[in-house]
Amino acid sequence: MESGRLIFNAPGSGAGQMLFLDCGAGGGPGGGLFHRGGRPMLGLEEGRGVKRPFFTSPDELLEEEYYDEQLPEKKRRLTPEQVLLLERSFEEENKLEPERKTELARKLGLQPRQVAVWFQNRRARWKTKQLERDFDRLKASFDALRADHDALLQDNNRLRSQVVSLTEKLQEKEDATEGGATADTAAPAVDVEASLADDVEEPAEPAATFEVLQEVKSEDRLSTGSGGSAVVDADALLYGRFAAAVDSSVESYFPGGEDHYHDCGTMGPVNHGAGGGIQSDDDGAGSDEGCSYYADEAAAAAAAAFFAGHATHHHADEDEDAGQISWWMWN
DNA sequence: TTGTGTTTTATTGCCTCC
């Protein structure tokens, strides 16, 4: 981009001091020493091969030697001392009040506009760094969540295979019962429990399972003694053990109480709307953590259907949570 | 030395606030 320049003596400046007005076509950026409003920016050119700051102290500006070798201005970097002072000032406050700007400019021998520009660019750099930090932090958080998710999936698969094998065993026992003598109708339930005890590894929360067992036994005593009770009871036992295992997983995922995954809004763990995306700190990132990554209402419905008609009468209070539990189970 | 990528300084245009 070619720029034409008007070079003229700066009003009020010492003799020979020039200003360069950038008249680049289209008003494009680059090299101009005038900013909006026609505010002039002073610039002094270095001698060939001589390194020296573009903007110097007011005293230096008056030194005659600087008026030699006037050439078209070039962009100069601030000296380390100038940058240091600016950095310190930025650390104190990243916004620049007019008084501070003037004072800094005076101390540094810069134009106030330069100080303002430096702060503007510095804020932009800080924001970029902040975004990088936010990204790293969110990525780490996401990776951790994904690892947990994978672990839960493995757990889920293991439990599902147990359900299948135990269901098969139950079916075998049912078949055997129907084909054999009908001596003691309570016997199948006892056998199922024994079988389950052999085949299912210890649940993560024995207390919860114990409650289920107590419930199962209690209902078993009240049952009519039909062969069907064994099926219901076995399902109830499975449900209880599964729920305990899931609760354990959830607890480990949300230390401090299961309410963490109940408190994610009216839709349970499913996070809806724009708030589910990556957010900056300003947007309150982190408040949604653990709430929104694995939404699958179809899975919840499937889980509810699985247990419907089998164990629900044992766990009426858990029915309303079935969707959320299955959300962990089938994802 | 030269080509290339990065950093720094500065400008422009748009937006918001008073």
Added chain:
DNA sequence: GGAGGCAATAAAACACAA
């Protein structure tokens, strides 16, 4: 409407490998 902030961008300065 003016002042100031921000995003986008240009271009000089700088760093560094080939």
